[in-house]
Amino acid sequence: MPVLAAQDTPLLSGGLGLLTNTNGGTTSYQTIAVPVLEAPIGQHLLVESRANVLETFSPKGNGQGYSHSGFLGLSYLQADYIATPHLTVVGGYFLTPFGTYNERLSPIWISNLQDAPLIYGIGTMGSGSGTGGMLRGNAHSTETVSISYAAYFSAGSTNKQFQSLRSTGGQIYAYFPKVRLEIGTSYGRTLEGTESNSFGVHLWWELAGIPLKIRSEYAHGAHSQGYWIETDYRLSQIHGADSLIGRLEPIFRLQQTFRKSPDASDFLPSADTQRSDFGLDYYLPHEVRVNTSYSRQFSSTGNVNVWETGVVYRFLFPAWKGKLR
Template sequence: MNRKWKQKILYAPLVTGLMFMSINVAQSQESGVDVKGKITELEKRISGLELLKQELQSLKKSLEEKEQALAVKEEKLDTEIKSIKSLRKPVSVKEARPSTSWHIAGYADVGFEAISGEEKDTFVAGKFNPSFHFQFKDWIMFESELEIATSEDGKTNVALEYSQLNFLLHDNATLVVGKFLSPIGQFQERLHPSWINRAVNMPAGFGHGGVQPTSDVGVMLRGGISATDDFTFTYSLAVGNGPRFGHDEDELELEGFGRDNDSNKSFGGRLALVHKSSLEFGFSYLNAGLNDEGGLKPDGDIEPPKKADYRLWGADIAYKKGPWDIRAEYLNAKSSPVAIEEARHVEEEPAEEEGHGGAEPVSWTTWYAQVAYRLSDITDNPTLGKFEPVVRYGEFKVKVDDALTSSSEKRWNVGLNYWAAPTIVIKTGIERRNYFLVSRADETRFQLQMAYGF
């Protein structure tokens, strides 16, 4: 028994080794089969890749041929499009930019005024001023403004503020023909619309009965030229029918007249230098002859003939940038009588005194300074930012033979404006008029106005 177990123990390793050898041989056989299969599979894949490479090369060649053909077609199409555009160019320009264009603008206002003393408080009907602009191509433009207002007795008055043709000769020159706003000074031409004027009324000495001409009929050349990188030079030179004697000695009619009552023409204009900071300095001059044959007037008065030389000069300054609007203007005018030569007969009275000419020497002087400031520069509040305080002071003096007339005055304006929109303003103000002559009582006016520019 023991012998048998010993034999078994001796044979066990041998059997175990034979078993492992059999397993390794089997595995080696199986591994060889797997390698062959993998090699076969790789050969198939390589063959597929070669075919794919050939297909890609074929496709690349086809794409290159198509791109070449497409480039030829695109070049041909571009040539055809350019040809078509060249044929349609006149029509396209005409359709995109018509020969004529027009535009309407203007302003209107209403208000209330309470006046101290014997004057009556009153609502002011205001006025409506439409302006029309018609342009033909780039060389001529017609513009005109009407003033439609209600008079004190309830009638509707229509006046022609200006009506002019503008010939756009050059970027630096425009020829104006017709009735145009006077270029003398800056207020009448730039600031008189109620929604632009920061106060309710005009400054003392401006407007009817004042110093500054409102308009003229004639021809004017105007434009601007860059003097340096910082300064621009602007000019307005005009020849017109000029002013006429007024009914009173201390007044002239400074509106544009459709016909001249004599052969004397007015010559004048304004030259200005504008800095890039929006600071502007201007100088104005006007020279005209005044002639009135006298005789029976429409109101029944008989007036002697009058003749005089009229000279006006002035200077102005303006700064308009951001919230600031600062302006000042000075005008000085004189009417000097000229002797009138008359035919003399024995039975006639002697002619007018030499150098007097039937007219009195008259001088007019006016100036004002104004500051307006929009609060939007100091507050982010949308409501407070729309308010604008305004202060203006001016003086107006009229002398006949060195004697002041009753219209001479000092005028204070203090106001607060509210800009409901960029062109809609509600203005409140107090205006104090102190007259130089004690015979005329001073006035205080409380004013309210709403003006709308469009």
């Protein structure tokens, strides 16, 4: 009996969002489209890419209306060659494998909160992407532990669509399936200008039998360091995941950064900063989610309240009809 060869069909996925941000009493609006392409070529080669299309409307001040700006760019465009069950060779423009947020949580349909952690700039080499090559895969896997790795080299690039610094680094992490715990460490080194090192550690824990997740990271750079810890609890145990209350997901994130010396290239706050984020997401049918959050940020440069809301739609469909075989 013929079956649809879905594994050979390119997929288009991604998210659409309408976001608002009120920071210190000033509100801006943003529409965003994040298409993702996954195109397999035979059994060993995969081409994948993610783009960002943004339209931002910000108040001019003094009641003069809103200014408008647009952005179109790629997060990554890479080819993955699956050499062996333990090795994938990556070439092109890829997400820097440092920590967990950049590769796993940055898409708008995945992240619980609208803003990235304050320490996001440490280890991600500014743009969050590299131009070059990477080796990654699973080094060892048993019923008790799975060990994965990634190692990369990035060339310097000033191309508008493929900006990156000359750098190298990687990460290794272990997952313990019986307790649903992951621990890992990351390293990055900038090889141009003033060379510098960054390192980080992370811990993720998803409790068995309870829809509670705990995620945390610590990162240390040449001029700053900090941490974040985030927890979310889906209320699906109350009358089921599709009930009125079961669609709710409260979120809390605590984060701190510590500035050692001035440096604008890591994009962290210019002074020691502490921030608490309180979120409440609501999952609607048909892959639609409503995000709301309130944040309070404390710093010697000034304390501020941040209110954010967003509506995000997640889509997935084949690029064209699959063939029967």
